[in-house]
Amino acid sequence: MGIVRVYCEDVMSEVLRVGVAGLGTVGAETVRLLRLRREDLARRAGRPIELVAVSARDRSKDRGVDLAGVAWEDDAVALARRDDVDLVCELIGGSEGPARTLVETALSAGKSVVTANKALLAHHGTALAKTAEAGGVTLAYEAAVAGGIPIIRALRQGLVANSIGRVYGILNGTCNYILSAMRDTGRAFDDVLAEAQELGYAEADPSFDVDGIDAAHKLSLLAALVFGREVDFDGVHIEGIRPISPLDIAYAEEFGFRIKLLGIAEEAPEGVRQRVHPCMVRKDAPIAQVEGVFNAVVAEGDAVGTTLFLGRGAGAGPTASAVIGDIVDVAAGRRAPVFGIAAAELRAARPAPMEALEGRYYVRLMVIDRPGVLADVTAILRDEHVSMESMLQQGRDPMEKVPVALTTHEVDEASMRRALDKIARLDAVLEPPAMIRIVEL
Ligand SMILES: NC(=O)C1=CN([C@@H]2O[C@H](COP(=O)(O)OP(=O)(O)OC[C@H]3O[C@@H](n4cnc5c(N)ncnc54)[C@H](O)[C@@H]3O)[C@@H](O)[C@H]2O)C=CC1
Numbered sequence: 215m216g217i218v219r220v221y222c223e224d225v226m227s228e229v230l231r232v233g234v235a236g237l238g239t240v241g242a243e244t245v246r247l248l249r250l251r252r253e254d255l256a257r258r259a260g261r262p263i264e265l266v267a268v269s270a271r272d273r274s275k276d277r278g279v280d281l282a283g284v285a286w287e288d289d290a291v292a293l294a295r296r297d298d299v300d301l302v303c304e305l306i307g308g309s310e311g312p313a314r315t316l317v318e319t320a321l322s323a324g325k326s327v328v329t330a331n332k333a334l335l336a337h338h339g340t341a342l343a344k345t346a347e348a349g350g351v352t353l354a355y356e357a358a359v360a361g362g363i364p365i366i367r368a369l370r371q372g373l374v375a376n377s378i379g380r381v382y383g384i385l386n387g388t389c390n391y392i393l394s395a396m397r398d399t400g401r402a403f404d405d406v407l408a409e410a411q412e413l414g415y416a417e418a419d420p421s422f423d424v425d426g427i428d429a430a431h432k433l434s435l436l437a438a439l440v441f442g443r444e445v446d447f448d449g450v451h452i453e454g455i456r457p458i459s460p461l462d463i464a465y466a467e468e469f470g471f472r473i474k475l476l477g478i479a480e481e482a483p484e485g486v487r488q489r490v491h492p493c494m495v496r497k498d499a500p501i502a503q504v505e506g507v508f509n510a511v512v513a514e515g516d517a518v519g520t521t522l523f524l525g526r527g528a529g530a531g532p533t534a535s536a537v538i539g540d541i542v543d544v545a546a547g548r549r550a551p552v553f554g555i556a557a558a559e560l561r562a563a564r565p566a567p568m569e570a571l572e573g574r575y576y577v578r579l580m581v582i583d584r585p586g587v588l589a590d591v592t593a594i595l596r597d598e599h600v601s602m603e604s605m606l607q608q609g610r611d612p613m614e615k616v617p618v619a620l621t622t623h624e625v626d627e628a629s630m631r632r633a634l635d636k637i638a639r640l641d642a643v644l645e646p647p648a649m650i651r652i653v654e655l
């Protein structure tokens with residue numbers, strides 16, 4: 215059995231020399247905070263932490279941080295090869311390209327790495343963890359999941375006594391910001407997305423945010439940590455928030471729900487089910503109160519019960535806060551296996567299919583308002599053993615399409631999908647049905 219030392223006492227007294235690659239939203243704030251809190255961080259780490267080198271795309275850009283006396287590398291990977299760099303901080307982003315090469319090169323050279331890059335870890339996390347652990351160095355990624363919330367530490371160390379059956383949360387600040395603003399102000403999707411981009415919340419490619427990919431990256435890391443399995447990004451069922459319309463937001467309120475993009479990882483008889491999709495959650499559920507750029511993570515442990523972690527999930531300050539926490543851990547000699555147990559001991563991924571999921575559903579149709587339409591819809595639901603809980607039809611105009619919204623009792627996803635396929639083929643149903651899962655939390 216591979217044993218990985220969790221805490222090491224032999225904290226060195228010399229300076230920890232840091233190289234930072236990427237000086238954008240997160241990198242520039244990390245550099246600023248490292249400088250600002252230099253003395254206190256040294257006291258807390260037990261030794262000084264010094265920024266010795268940086269790399270970014272454009273050397274001439276003014277980032278509002280003082281880089282006097284700091285070496286510049288045009289090629290980020292060169293940071294990993296410098297003899298005067300002990301720790302590489304990767305804040306470039308992307309699952310391939312310079313970020314991946316930099317991290318691989320640094321770990322192979324026996325240097326610890328701190329990264330905020332969930333895309334990289336979602337695709338290559340297991341292999342990178344093996345490289346780090348084989349070299350006896352750290353690969354730390356607190357900033358990669360739920361921004362400033364110290365959730366990786368909490369799950370890996372604080373909740374270690376528990377068997378956790380389910381972990382879920384609001385894992386993308388951009389989406390939560392958009393959904394909150396759409397509900398509160400009725401503003402248009404694109405308009406709010408542009409604002410989230412300006413605030414530094416969104417990914418370089420914002421479709422990663424709105425299509426649920428970023429939340430899925432983060433969920434796959436939480437699932438590996440909680441369930442002791444290899445990172446399985448490909449096993450995540452992913453749906454984003456683009457199809458959510460103001461109409462569905464209004465119906466949600468009417469039914470007593472709020473719409474949130476959740477990432478949920480849970481043990482199921484078939485394995486581990488990982489899913490990211492918009493959810494209708496009860497208006498009075500704690501997670502329904504989480505608004506704007508805030509993230510929340512809930513872990514359900516057998517000993518502790520339900521724990522809720524709340525904080526800002528994106529933006530310069532919250533993310534740099536997490537990056538610096540990891541740097542100080544390395545400086546202080548605190549080490550932990552990347553995914554909680556030795557990477558070589560992680561079990562193979564075993565994704566549970568969505569079709570077997572049992573749950574309730576919200577469905578909204580746009581139909582021609584003529585006699586018999588609702589009878590056709592309910593007949594299909596009956597044939598597929600989908601039991602309807604309630605139905606709302608607002609407005610009556612035989613010349614126009616009208617919305618019809620309904621909620622169901624518990625049913626398996628396979629039956630629900632079959633019913634929706636048949637309903638979509640009815641002549642009087644004018645648009646693909648909108649379906650949002652109702653999640654009991
Ligand atoms: N912005 C946020 O709120 C959060 C971001 N993250 C992650 O942090 C990382 C950085 O994100 P941001 O700072 O928002 O991105 P950004 O786009 O603001 O900054 C990226 C930086 O990388 C540099 N860069 C690009 N290609 C490079 C190359 N080949 N060599 C050297 N430098 C290069 C750019 O010049 C820029 O300074 C990403 O992995 C992102 O997913 C994680 C949590 C929150």
Ligand SMILES: N[C@@H](CC=O)C(=O)O
Pocket residue numbers: 358360361385386387388389415416417423428527528529
């Ligand atoms: N784009 C991400 C940034 C943090 O991971 C988000 O919006 O949550």
Ligand code: NA
Pocket residue numbers: 356357358359360361362363364365366536
């Ligand atoms: Na975090």
